[in-house]
Amino acid sequence: MAEDDIDGGARRGIGTQLKKSFDAPFFAFVALAVAAGIATWYWRGPDAFDRALHEAREFAIFILPRMTAALLIAAFLQVLVPRAIISRLIGEKTGLRGILVATLAGGLTPGGPLTAFPIVVALYATGANKGALVAYLSAWAMFGFQRILVWEYPLMGGDFTLLRVCASAALPVMAGLIALRLPWEIRAPAAPRMDRKA
């Protein structure tokens, strides 16, 4: 949802952006929240309903300045760091070193799937090994800094975020190493492989 369409791309007018923002999934989401609100009132009573609204407001006040900073960082990084640089970093590497670089690059990739998957396809097309591709995608999914800044840190707090990242730091590398040893050949519909040296 939000995460899937948070990527930049060409700048459109405010009107288009508003239309994109208030799309069908958003209203489905609103309906879900309204249903949860009614259910809370009905089963848990008006006190619980008030308590929930109060808590949501407190959280919003806490999150707003943090979220604004996070979105500024995400937007300016996307403008300042061209995709090509990330692609070049893991493009031709192989083995463990490529996996380590890919893990780091995955964590540093801003944006949602609309940013990450074109990079994966580009890496594949330029000859990255399959371990690096798996490590890159896992690291982006688990440690993508944008998701951490926008969602995890404001909602779950610094201690939780730090603990989770430390507990799983080695996992993308492991997944990459396992993937290297698995027999499947990747055949990506989105791009023909340019060379086959991996």
Next chain:
Amino acid sequence: MQAVAIAMWVGALALMATAWRRRDGSTKRGLAQTVDYLILMLPRMVVALMLASFAAELIPGDMVSRWLGAESGFTGIVIASVCGIFVPAGGVIAFPLALAMLKVGVGVPQLIAFLTSWEVFAVHRVLAFELPMMGANFVALRITASFLMPPLAGLAAAGLMTVLPG
């Protein structure tokens, strides 16, 4: 927590200064992108927070904490890992859900297993992006290579928590 917020603002201002020094329209594009993000995220954030607060009132706390509380141990980690697979949504749903779970007493290692599972397997992302762009072989390869990651993350978190108190 305050310190991290300040660090984020320092980072944001440093990036804006870098863009300004380039004098090639980067500042304008960056700000325009930020406005786009804000328009997209603010309404969702408001709804997400309300949903999370209502969910915390609605979730039967005693049942959930029996199954997934800190006492549930490895079994809880496995259950949480399996649950995470079936969250077909982005961070806008998953994190408020995680927050509600934390409030009703789900253990931290169990919650980390849940989040990792959602991050790694994200059904909606596999169907919308991975399968059409990278093909079935890649999906099979990646899932085989990573299906142990959620329980491992949960176990590592439990281990770290015993080593580092607080």
